[in-house]
Amino acid sequence: MRKLSFGGAAVLAAVVALSLPYVLNGYLIYVVDIAIIFMLLALGLCLSLGIAGQINLGQIAFFGVAAYASGILTTQVGMGFWPAAVLAVLAAALAGLLVGIPALRVQSHYLGIVTLGLSLAFTALVGNLSIAGAAEGLLGLPVPSFPGVDLSSHFLYYYLELAVLVVVAPFAYFVVFTRFGRRLRAMRDDNLAAASTGVEVPLARMSSFALAGFFGGVAGVLYAGLVRYVSPPSFNTDTMFLLLAMVIIGGRFSLTGVLVGVVTLTVVREVLVDYSTYAQLVYGALIVLMVVFAPTGLAGAPRRLKDLLHRGTREAAGGTQPFVPSGTPNGSSARTGRPALEVDGLSKRFRGVQALDQVTLTVEEGEIRGIVGPNGSGKTTLFNTVSGLYTANAGAVRLFGRDVTNAKPYDLSHLGVARTFQNLRLFGRLSVRDNILVGLDRTRMRWAWRYVAWPIGVLRSERELRLGAREILAQYGLTAVADAVPGELPYGTQRRVEIARAMASSPRLLLLDEPAAGLNAQETQQLAEIVRDVRSRGTTVILIEHNMGLVMSLCDRVTVLANGVVIADDVPEVVANSPRVIEAYLGGGDEVAAPDPVTTTEQEGAR
Amino acid sequence: MQDFLQTAIGGLSIGSIYALVAMGFSIVYRTMGLVNFAHGGVVMVGAYIASTFFLTVSLPFVLAMVVAVVLTAAIGLVIEGVLRPLETKDVDLMLIGTIGFGIVLQALVIIIWGATGRAVPTPVFRQPVTIAGIVVRPYDLVIIAVAGIAAAAMWHFLRATKPGAAMQAVAMDPDAATAVGIRVGRSNAIAFGIGAGLAALAGGLAGPVLYVSPSLGGVIGIKGFAAAILGGFGNVPGAILGGLLFGLVDAFSASWFHGFADVVVYLVFAIIVVVRPEGIFGEQTVSRA
Numbered sequence: 001m002r003k004l005s006f007g008g009a010a011v012l013a014a015v016v017a018l019s020l021p022y023v024l025n026g027y028l029i030y031v032v033d034i035a036i037i038f039m040l041l042a043l044g045l046c047l048s049l050g051i052a053g054q055i056n057l058g059q060i061a062f063f064g065v066a067a068y069a070s071g072i073l074t075t076q077v078g079m080g081f082w083p084a085a086v087l088a089v090l091a092a093a094l095a096g097l098l099v100g101i102p103a104l105r106v107q108s109h110y111l112g113i114v115t116l117g118l119s120l121a122f123t124a125l126v127g128n129l130s131i132a133g134a135a136e137g138l139l140g141l142p143v144p145s146f147p148g149v150d151l152s153s154h155f156l157y158y159y160l161e162l163a164v165l166v167v168v169a170p171f172a173y174f175v176v177f178t179r180f181g182r183r184l185r186a187m188r189d190d191n192l193a194a195a196s197t198g199v200e201v202p203l204a205r206m207s208s209f210a211l212a213g214f215f216g217g218v219a220g221v222l223y224a225g226l227v228r229y230v231s232p233p234s235f236n237t238d239t240m241f242l243l244l245a246m247v248i249i250g251g252r253f254s255l256t257g258v259l260v261g262v263v264t265l266t267v268v269r270e271v272l273v274d275y276s277t278y279a280q281l282v283y284g285a286l287i288v289l290m291v292v293f294a295p296t297g298l299a300g301a302p303r304r305l306k307d308l309l310h311r312g313t314r315e316a317a318g319g320t321q322p323f324v325p326s327g328t329p330n331g332s333s334a335r336t337g338r339p340a341l342e343v344d345g346l347s348k349r350f351r352g353v354q355a356l357d358q359v360t361l362t363v364e365e366g367e368i369r370g371i372v373g374p375n376g377s378g379k380t381t382l383f384n385t386v387s388g389l390y391t392a393n394a395g396a397v398r399l400f401g402r403d404v405t406n407a408k409p410y411d412l413s414h415l416g417v418a419r420t421f422q423n424l425r426l427f428g429r430l431s432v433r434d435n436i437l438v439g440l441d442r443t444r445m446r447w448a449w450r451y452v453a454w455p456i457g458v459l460r461s462e463r464e465l466r467l468g469a470r471e472i473l474a475q476y477g478l479t480a481v482a483d484a485v486p487g488e489l490p491y492g493t494q495r496r497v498e499i500a501r502a503m504a505s506s507p508r509l510l511l512l513d514e515p516a517a518g519l520n521a522q523e524t525q526q527l528a529e530i531v532r533d534v535r536s537r538g539t540t541v542i543l544i545e546h547n548m549g550l551v552m553s554l555c556d557r558v559t560v561l562a563n564g565v566v567i568a569d570d571v572p573e574v575v576a577n578s579p580r581v582i583e584a585y586l587g588g589g590d591e592v593a594a595p596d597p598v599t600t601t602e603q604e605g606a607r
Numbered sequence: 608m609q610d611f612l613q614t615a616i617g618g619l620s621i622g623s624i625y626a627l628v629a630m631g632f633s634i635v636y637r638t639m640g641l642v643n644f645a646h647g648g649v650v651m652v653g654a655y656i657a658s659t660f661f662l663t664v665s666l667p668f669v670l671a672m673v674v675a676v677v678l679t680a681a682i683g684l685v686i687e688g689v690l691r692p693l694e695t696k697d698v699d700l701m702l703i704g705t706i707g708f709g710i711v712l713q714a715l716v717i718i719i720w721g722a723t724g725r726a727v728p729t730p731v732f733r734q735p736v737t738i739a740g741i742v743v744r745p746y747d748l749v750i751i752a753v754a755g756i757a758a759a760a761m762w763h764f765l766r767a768t769k770p771g772a773a774m775q776a777v778a779m780d781p782d783a784a785t786a787v788g789i790r791v792g793r794s795n796a797i798a799f800g801i802g803a804g805l806a807a808l809a810g811g812l813a814g815p816v817l818y819v820s821p822s823l824g825g826v827i828g829i830k831g832f833a834a835a836i837l838g839g840f841g842n843v844p845g846a847i848l849g850g851l852l853f854g855l856v857d858a859f860s861a862s863w864f865h866g867f868a869d870v871v872v873y874l875v876f877a878i879i880v881v882v883r884p885e886g887i888f889g890e891q892t893v894s895r896a
Contacts, residue, residue, distance in 0.1 A: 101881060
């Protein structure tokens with residue numbers, strides 16, 4: 001039934017789209033032509049700003065680069081429209097890459113101002129270049145040639161634009177809902193966790209800008225063919241902010257939303273066509289209202305409405321099932337005696353604080369190693385340095401015999417390291433299933449060439465990936481909550497999702513940072529079961545934990561840190577009775593052996 | 608050499624204006640972590656109010672400036688009040704919200720004062736003087752002096768007054784500040800008011816130098832923002848140094864590259880951000896996992 005109505009809607013949309021030129025007059029069809037160009041621009045901005053989380057205020061420059069490139073290549077170089085169009089789109093994608101370079105170093109408002117500055121540099125450049133017609137711009141651009149069709153008619157041009165939109169817009173959806181886009185969304189929600197899960201963040205950022213450039217480029221070429229005149233003011237910040245308004249009002253996280261946003265603002269502007277300044281006032285005010293009251297834009301409206309209607313009756317998202325062990329509970333037989341992780345004289349300093357001081361430890365393959373120590377003793381710093389989030393000041397780290405000192409977190413992930421975080425770092429706007437799919441995706445970024453060359457291959461591998469996710473969801477008892485976002489789930493379930501995401505990457509070494517924090521007794525029991533099972537499948541586990549009962553019963557060996565120094569490293573019984581350890585805890589530390597029940601409930605209450 | 612000094616004086620003058628804008632950005636950012644993209648718009652509104660009271664109402668320039676500072680500070684409070692619910696949430700969202708305010712301010716300016724700009728005559732010391740072969744517009748020196756006084760006053764306010772100290776505390780740790788009884792909301796509002804007041808000062812001073820038009824806000828806002836980043840975002844002395852440096856870059860770029868000056872300025876800025884994002888005085892921040 002639902003499929004049927006969806007198909008019906010699609011047919012209806014197609015009929016409306018195809019018949020528009022028969023019902024609209026010459027002026028209105030031109031308005032629609034412009035709106036489609038804005039749709040392409042908005043899709044590009046949505047991909048970089050909403051999907052990849054990169055503040056991109058240079059989208060209008062990509063548009064301009066392509067429009068100008070098309071103009072210059074046709075009028076000054078004498079190329080035909082179509083060859084020039086291909087080069088122009090490439091130029092825009094390249095401009096995207098260039099503007100994306102600062103994103104490797106800075107984010108958020110810095111990135112916003114740099115991209116805005118670069119787009120101003122672009123208008124200043126073309127406004128002074130004689131080949132670009134300087135301040136007057138370029139006039140008399142050619143009509144795109146098409147056998148048998150006169151594209152100088154805005155009615156017929158509409159069909160050209162429609163055809164382009166029908167090809168290019170689905171590509172945006174295709175990207176967003178498969179591996180590549182999922183990684184971009186993961187990076188948007190938490191770039192550190194994304195990097196630790198194998199997302200090559202620098203490449204992902206750059207490619208999101210290249211994608212934005214590509215969509216801006218297609219829009220720019222269509223603009224050049226439609227308006228047949230380019231001048232600097234068409235690509236100024238006012239146009240940029242109009243585009244931004246469309247994306248924000250529509251809902252920056254949703255491709256469909258931004259398309260609706262373009263339609264909405266186009267209508268507003270046409271209604272107020274004689275009062276353009278008032279239109280500007282309206283959309284400026286709408287941006288403000290949207291960010292304060294409806295940050296997900298129009299796209300989030302159905303959800304908000306539903307929440308409003310079902311207020312009070314909505315139950316907490318479905319329960320979890322118990323963890324299902326993989327069936328080979330053969331205890332510690334996975335130990336081989338070879339070293340999995342060797343940390344040698346590792347030091348890390350933060351300005352005045354020596355967080356790690358010559359830390360040396362070796363973890364055997366198949367071992368469960370506990371790392372304990374008072375708060376501030378450097379445990380998490382050790383994890384962050386080993387997993388590539390911090391660069392060490394001195395020392396070396398070897399993973400299965402291979403030197404990985406200061407390797408990037410995503411490289412480590414692909415070498416078989418997975419981790420969880422002390423304060424939970426799930427991808428907040430991704431469903432539980434998507435969180436796990438990000439972990440399952442073991443391809444490198446270069447795999448993404450298939451998106452252009454072999455899209456069917458992408459779809460096929462996506463199906464395999466989803467089957468894998470179903471297995472992991474079932475194993476970790478998360479099937480019932482697969483479509484919930486993490487924030488809707490109880491704290492203990494979120495912890496389990498994070499472990500499932502880490503295990504989805506089939507790691508050889510798993511780092512767990514306080515996995516029992518905030519768990520109740522039963523959940524802690526489940527955790528111990530999970531960790532034993534993980535080890536029985538050959539994965540080495542290192543865990544930081546304050547729950548001494550858990551550490552003592554679970555770990556083969558325990559390393560104790562105090563003030564960044566290893567003060568004990570032995571089997572649990574010996575460590576527990578070591579005078580230095582007791583002194584570190586009772587003398588200097590403020591931490592007791594079991595997790596404080598007050599902080600535990602606080603953490604749960606805060607969710 | 609004469610050319611060089613001539614250009615340098617012009618650069619320091621416009622740089623002083625950038626410094627005032629950058630200080631406004633920084634005081635708001637350090638206190639509440641908000642990057643106010645509407646700041647350029649506030650500067651523009653300040654310029655319009657100052658020029659209106661100076662030209663149309665015929666108030667003395669100094670009084671016109673005072674009126675502008677007070678009125679724009681009120682606008683700053685309105686912006687802060689509306690965006691307050693976002694303060695603890697998404698920084699990117701807040702940033703986009705201030706862009707929305709910038710759009711609104713520009714539309715309001717066009718509705719009230721029209722789409723065409725206005726030239727403001729130099730209010731004081733119209734005759735240029737020649738010092739050691741360099742022609743100096745005394746008004747340039749006035750701008751530099753006012754910016755210097757404003758910077759000193761700000762420095763004193765933050766170091767030696769109670770609200771200033773409270774603001775420092777909020778900047779360092781809002782939770783701890785709340786715990787010792789500082790009203791964070793009021794502190795934020797004061798910051799926003801001061802920021803907007805500084806913007807009006809910059810806009811009012813810039814009026815006679817630059818053309819007052821609806822596009823003034825965009826240009827001066829972006830360059831002032833760039834100056835703030837150059838000095839180290841959120842750092843008040845850094846904002847002053849960044850402003851002066853950016854003014855010099857601007858002036859020399861204009862004299863060497865003419866029409867392409869802005870291309871060079873923005874490219875240089877982009878390169879600086881890539882090479883040293885923390886600016887001259889900024890501290891490298893550590894991302895915590």
